Amino acid sequence: MDKPAPPRALSKGRRAAGQPGSQSVVPRILLLMDTESYRAGDFLRAAQRLGLSVLAGTNQPHVTEALAPERTLAVDYADEEASLAAIAAAHARSPFSAIVALDDTGTALAARASTALKLPSNPQESVRSASNKLVFREIMQAAGLPGPTFRAASVDDDPARLAREVVFPCVLKPVFLNASRGVIRADDVPGFVRAFTRIKALLDDPGLRAKGGDAAGRVLIESYLPGVEVALEGSIADGELRVLAVLDKPDPLEGPYFEETLFITPSRHGQAVQRELARQGQAAVDALGLRQGPVHAEFRVHQGAVTLLELAPRSIGGNCARMLQFGAGQSLEEVILRQAVGHAEPPPPRERRAAGVMMIPIPAGGILRDHAGSARAAAVAGIEGVEISIPVGQPVVPLPEGRRYLGFIYAKGPTPAFVEQALRKAHACLSFDIRPE
Numbered sequence: 001m002d003k004p005a006p007p008r009a010l011s012k013g014r015r016a017a018g019q020p021g022s023q024s025v026v027p028r029i030l031l032l033m034d035t036e037s038y039r040a041g042d043f044l045r046a047a048q049r050l051g052l053s054v055l056a057g058t059n060q061p062h063v064t065e066a067l068a069p070e071r072t073l074a075v076d077y078a079d080e081e082a083s084l085a086a087i088a089a090a091h092a093r094s095p096f097s098a099i100v101a102l103d104d105t106g107t108a109l110a111a112r113a114s115t116a117l118k119l120p121s122n123p124q125e126s127v128r129s130a131s132n133k134l135v136f137r138e139i140m141q142a143a144g145l146p147g148p149t150f151r152a153a154s155v156d157d158d159p160a161r162l163a164r165e166v167v168f169p170c171v172l173k174p175v176f177l178n179a180s181r182g183v184i185r186a187d188d189v190p191g192f193v194r195a196f197t198r199i200k201a202l203l204d205d206p207g208l209r210a211k212g213g214d215a216a217g218r219v220l221i222e223s224y225l226p227g228v229e230v231a232l233e234g235s236i237a238d239g240e241l242r243v244l245a246v247l248d249k250p251d252p253l254e255g256p257y258f259e260e261t262l263f264i265t266p267s268r269h270g271q272a273v274q275r276e277l278a279r280q281g282q283a284a285v286d287a288l289g290l291r292q293g294p295v296h297a298e299f300r301v302h303q304g305a306v307t308l309l310e311l312a313p314r315s316i317g318g319n320c321a322r323m324l325q326f327g328a329g330q331s332l333e334e335v336i337l338r339q340a341v342g343h344a345e346p347p348p349p350r351e352r353r354a355a356g357v358m359m360i361p362i363p364a365g366g367i368l369r370d371h372a373g374s375a376r377a378a379a380v381a382g383i384e385g386v387e388i389s390i391p392v393g394q395p396v397v398p399l400p401e402g403r404r405y406l407g408f409i410y411a412k413g414p415t416p417a418f419v420e421q422a423l424r425k426a427h428a429c430l431s432f433d434i435r436p437e
């Protein structure tokens with residue numbers, strides 16, 4: 001693995017990327033985003049609040065109205081060489097202090113370009129390992145971390161034969177997707193064959209084949225880990241994991257599909273479990289060789305025993321980060337960008353209030369014809385916001401194939417239990433008219 005870059009202070013190396021010695025230089029950052037990214041608006045707003053100069057690298061120009069064309073750079077995540085050349089040329093015109101990927105799509109390119117331009121970064125190899133679920137499992141196993149038993153298969157393998165060799169229940173998944181896309185539990189041989197066939201069909205898509213490359217030809221098969229799920233939001237500074245928030249997922253996630261709904265912080269798990277989450281998170285960061293930037297990890301907790309499910313060098317997905325606030329009103333994106341441009345001090349702690357988000361479950365597939373109840377939901381005590389993110393008239397696709405969130409509800413309050421109740425009460429106010437296409 002690459003040698004970690006030494007930490008640098010803004011006053012030294014990174015400011016030199018702009019005008020050496022100048023006190024008034026505005027750090028310039030390249031934000032790598034996907035046209036479909038939920039995170040673009042929040043990161044752009046954070047950059048604006050911090051007074052950073054931004055170039056947005058996107059796979060389609062003019063991804064947001066907030067950006068003038070001269071502030072965007074076309075990148076093609078499937079063609080890293082061309083993207084690298086475009087980034088190097090932009091850097092030569094006006095140097096970046098940092099390159100930040102908003103979500104999984106851009107992390108590999110961000111690491112590669114940063115390394116080439118001698119900007120602070122995670123080692124490329126670490127980021128690549130974290131983005132492939134099979135490689136990730138192999139590294140965790142070699143590091144002695146607890147995890148499911150696993151094996152990889154090719155989409156061309158005979159599922160009936162594979163099914164005779166596995167122990168049930170098991171979980172099948174693509175190795176390079178996220179947000180539970182294509183993740184299916186199987187309890188018996190027919191269920192396994194159905195799940196496998198469904199994943200194979202999902203992966204048989206030109207866009208996904210271009211995105212995944214060889215990884216699009218693989219299916220990962222894991223033993224099913226029982227238990228409740230907990231997420232950890234953190235940031236890595238000089239290889240050290242700082243825990244920003246521990247989030248409980250109080251709805252059961254038992255399959256056959258794994259639709260995430262509630263995230264509530266602070267966690268109601270005891271200190272011993274929370275210490276173990278942090279310990280395993282740090283061990284995974286070390287094993288991968290990650291050095292800096294945001295990290296999102298997920299764990300299963302069963303009878304007090306913690307097992308790391310995954311850890312990714314990015315922040316929490318969808319619009320979930322909107323429930324998190326640090327110190328006197330810093331967003332998670334501000335925390336991430338401040339660190340990226342060289343602020344070495346630890347971020348302030350999350351606010352005192354409990355906070356939570358519900359990713360609104362998708363009740364059925366079809367066309368969203370109408371929805372009702374948002375105003376009533378927003379009026380529930382503790383509710384901070386309700387947003388339906390799929391426009392009326394557009395398709396709604398449930399898991400395991402779906403990849404767009406129906407919407408989000410945010411809540412704050414004195415206790416996690418209060419926040420959870422508020423979210424459930426608000427959700428009960430909502431109704432959706434979804435008709436077959």
Ligand SMILES: Nc1ncnc2c1ncn2[C@@H]1O[C@H](COP(=O)(O)OP(=O)(O)O)[C@@H](O)[C@H]1O
Nearest residue numbers: 148171178179180181183222223224225253258
């Ligand atoms: N081996 C497993 N045992 C139990 N549940 C699992 C297992 N693997 C995945 N899941 C469930 O599926 C969800 C998504 O799987 P994950 O591997 O985290 O993929 P993604 O990157 O799509 O989030 C997990 O959060 C968990 O609820």
Ligand SMILES: [Mg+2]
Nearest residue numbers: 179180298310
């Ligand atoms: Mg996950």
